[in-house]
Amino acid sequence: MLTLENVSYRYAGALRPSLREVTMTLRDGEIVGVVGPSEAGKSTLCLVAAGLAPRTVGGSLTGRTLLDGAESMSLAMYEMAARIGIGFENPGTQLSGVTVTVYEEVAFGPMNLGVARGEVVARTEAALRTLHIEDLSARDPARLSGGQQQLVAIAGLLAMAPAHLVLDEPTAQLDPAGTQLVSAAITTLARSGRSILIAEHKTDLLASVCDRVVALESGRVVLEGAAGAVLGDPRLRELGVSEPSAIRIRRLAAESGLRSGILEEALAAPATSL
Amino acid sequence: MVGGLLGPALLGVAAVLVPAYVAGVLRALIRTALLLTLPIAISVLLVNIFFFPGGRDVLIRVGPIAATREGLGFALEILARILAISGAITLYGLTTPPSTLVIDLERRGVSPRLAFVANASVQAVPAMVERATQITAAQRARGLDTEGGLLRRIRGIVPIVGPVILGSIAEVEERTMALEARAFTRPGKRTLLWWPPDSQPQTLARWGLLLALAALMAARIAGVLR
Numbered sequence: 001m002l003t004l005e006n007v008s009y010r011y012a013g014a015l016r017p018s019l020r021e022v023t024m025t026l027r028d029g030e031i032v033g034v035v036g037p038s039e040a041g042k043s044t045l046c047l048v049a050a051g052l053a054p055r056t057v058g059g060s061l062t063g064r065t066l067l068d069g070a071e072s073m074s075l076a077m078y079e080m081a082a083r084i085g086i087g088f089e090n091p092g093t094q095l096s097g098v099t100v101t102v103y104e105e106v107a108f109g110p111m112n113l114g115v116a117r118g119e120v121v122a123r124t125e126a127a128l129r130t131l132h133i134e135d136l137s138a139r140d141p142a143r144l145s146g147g148q149q150q151l152v153a154i155a156g157l158l159a160m161a162p163a164h165l166v167l168d169e170p171t172a173q174l175d176p177a178g179t180q181l182v183s184a185a186i187t188t189l190a191r192s193g194r195s196i197l198i199a200e201h202k203t204d205l206l207a208s209v210c211d212r213v214v215a216l217e218s219g220r221v222v223l224e225g226a227a228g229a230v231l232g233d234p235r236l237r238e239l240g241v242s243e244p245s246a247i248r249i250r251r252l253a254a255e256s257g258l259r260s261g262i263l264e265e266a267l268a269a270p271a272t273s274l
Numbered sequence: 275m276v277g278g279l280l281g282p283a284l285l286g287v288a289a290v291l292v293p294a295y296v297a298g299v300l301r302a303l304i305r306t307a308l309l310l311t312l313p314i315a316i317s318v319l320l321v322n323i324f325f326f327p328g329g330r331d332v333l334i335r336v337g338p339i340a341a342t343r344e345g346l347g348f349a350l351e352i353l354a355r356i357l358a359i360s361g362a363i364t365l366y367g368l369t370t371p372p373s374t375l376v377i378d379l380e381r382r383g384v385s386p387r388l389a390f391v392a393n394a395s396v397q398a399v400p401a402m403v404e405r406a407t408q409i410t411a412a413q414r415a416r417g418l419d420t421e422g423g424l425l426r427r428i429r430g431i432v433p434i435v436g437p438v439i440l441g442s443i444a445e446v447e448e449r450t451m452a453l454e455a456r457a458f459t460r461p462g463k464r465t466l467l468w469w470p471p472d473s474q475p476q477t478l479a480r481w482g483l484l485l486a487l488a489a490l491m492a493a494r495i496a497g498v499l500r
Contacts (some may be wrong), residue, residue, distance in 0.1 A: 047451070050455060052451050055450050055454075057447070057449060057451070076459075077454045077457075077459055078457040078458075078459050078460035078461075081454065081455050081457035081460075082457060084393075084452075085455065087430065088451070088452065090448065092445075093445050093449050094448075094452040095452075096452075096453070096456070096458075097397050097398065097401070097449070098390055099373070100371070100399055108456055109456040109457060110465070111463055111464045111465045111466070111467065112457040112460055113460065113465075114460065114462060114463060114464060114465055115465060117466075117467065120465050121467070142397075142400070148444075160457070
């Protein structure tokens, strides 16, 4: 379980804090989405949750972050890395830059953790399979498209087998098919007991995978609750966050007086893409 | 005395050409080594053939300057040494991928961080070139003139070099975080997935080369080689 208690965080040299008195809990097996306009503090929340801020980024933090009951700051970064993985928006900078094949890139994390070679191989192959990128194994990671690199970066996180996962815009460079792969992987991981925090603009993705959603504005939590309730809250649009397609269609249909039964039948049909 | 042209020529054949043939890179080696050596070879030949201080036996006279037999001999000697050196470097480059070298160094106890720095430095070069190409294209699309006279070209470098360097620096923080998040800072040995095979003939060759180096140095000191 990941817990943030009254956490405020200010980057070094910044006039205002980027996070203000944030309190939230991420339970095992739970998927929590984070939405908000630009500069609301979504990425900062991810960095704080993963223990990188202020440890690596600098700045000052007040409040407490607890990882499975232990103070995050009491754990060394490599101990944090074994428990909580973080993926960033830009896949290019997440790659190690020293591997010549995707297979080695995905294996980089577990190799650093010093797990047995057989286990590294098993984890790497399982991660590649989960995201259906086995055919990229022999390719040079630097020569992949942005979307492919994003999948490789996420596979690299999965291979570390962390109990908690923080994903900052994990599908920013992905097409609908890639987004669906990530969505399916997230759901599978949560079913196996992992807790997942996702900061994401694609509210359709959040609507399909999240149990709860937190909305941030100027570093504060302004909405929090069940995914359906928060993503359907009209205040979300006022924050500049687009509502999920299904909610938008329902709203537009209601506004134009369309009979709701027809629409509900259409929306109840299985989705083919996000 | 063994030396002059014969020494470096023998060394070039035994330590460069034969191993290159065995490794199947002989053709690539000759092409690359010659290309690398060409500019310096031309200057060495011209300077020594025409301006060798002790030259007496004139081969050909071009106006006030003369090409001498002694100059030609000395130039060929120097050229043979340069070719042996550039051949050895090229052979190393053609047969040893940097990542393989780094993995083997790490296996032999070199710190993973040091190995990472060495590897990342090599791998960063193509990435920087690609970034520079993209920025050049973007700047040209915005009207930057990178062709024409020398001054205009120099002026065009600034808007390209700036973003290349600043962009690389900006990436450093995120890369550092990504490495931290992948347990790179964990103390102790990393698990290695593979390492280059080290056969008995390779071990023997390494020791043989080391002994040969010592023998050559001793011969040089003793005056057998010049």
